Amino acid sequence: MAEICRVCHDPLTITLDSEDLEDGDQQQQTVPDDLLLPCGCHFHWQCLLDQSTAVTTTLSCPSCNAFLSPNAAGASSSSSSSAAPPLTTPIILTHYTNEGGVQPYLDIYPSLAEEAFLAAHPEARPARAFHTLASEGEVQGMVELLTDADGDADDEEEEEGARLSATRLLAWRDPLNGGQTALHVALEARQEEAVWVLLWLGSRASRDSFPEAVVQIAAANGLPRRLEGTADGEDVRFVRDERGRTAGDVCLELGEPWTRLVEGGLFI
Ligand SMILES: [Zn+2]
Ligand SMILES: [Zn+2]
Structure with missing residues (x-):
């Protein structure tokens, strides 16, 4: 049959x-x-x-x-009708x-x-896509997705209030992946270019703490320091995942050469 x-x-x-x-x-x-x-x-x-x-x-x-x-506990073992979380x-x-x-x-x-x-959080779809790009080091795609997020946030704010702005997307913690941000993900995938771009776009780290090559690439591509001069927006350096780790903690776990980012004062 x-x-x-x-x-x-x-x-x-x-x-x-x-x-x-x-x-x-x-x-x-x-x-x-x-x-x-x-x-x-x-x-x-x-x-x-x-x-x-x-x-x-x-x-x-x-x-x-x-x-x-x-x-998981079966429905028959529960004396009350309300389903307890497993x-x-x-x-x-x-x-x-x-x-x-x-x-x-x-x-x-x-x-x-x-x-x-x-299905319950449609705004998380672009954010999850952003994390995938970060893990693959697809910097161009990351920048395009952030540009789209800004455009959408302006155009469709009334219609889709839950949509994430680019700044919120940069610091977004993925509940399906241990509360990691794109920066945690890029570090663990050892995607150096993505790491620098995320720090440039999503942190208040001083310009002096970036390598000259990164500053030049950012300038050539017109990448903004999104948090510079504003108190709004979470600095990606200090967002903790569910294990309590900041990006600096991940660098120390990864060892050389990543520990140099911390030793160089980038995370102060
Ligand atoms: Zn079917
Ligand atoms: Zn069945």
Whole structure:
């Protein structure tokens, strides 16, 4: 019996558009996309992620209502009707088959939690994208995203009050990644150029503490010292992650050559 997705009732495949390298033709390729939950229900990956808010709240299958997480307290053990927050991060072990092969013990809870968080906090999407760019050292993309954030904040303030300004985006702490800022992320990925750009844009460190090469690049690209001469905005140097670490603490953990940023007085 061929299984179908319990959300959209289509077969458990998806069609990918792929470019044929030989003649440049668009070709369509049908590949498996079969996410099997512990209860025995099948879903497309995206179809289950679209139910992320309900699944992470109830830890139950959106089709058959079976409880899905072996390590969280089941609804039956609770005497009150109000759902207490789980004491440990739940696990939902699935069996997932896609074009990359089979993942027999895939915990889908982190993906669902991320999706549910982003559904509730749409302003975090550009901020998460900013952190990804920082971890990859994609400085040009980071600068463009900040420019967009400023433009959007002006244009659509009434419509989307929750949107983050560029200054808030620079100091934003990612609740899905230990409360780290883009600067924590760039340091841990050892992306030196991104680190300097974040300090230039998002800190009140004195100009003298930047290497001459950084000052020249910043000037050539018209990068503003966003916090200079204003009390508004959090200085990225002093934002702590959930472990209480500032960017300077991360430098000391990383060792040479990063400790020199701290020894050079940049974080005072
Ligand atoms: Zn589906
Ligand atoms: Zn089910």
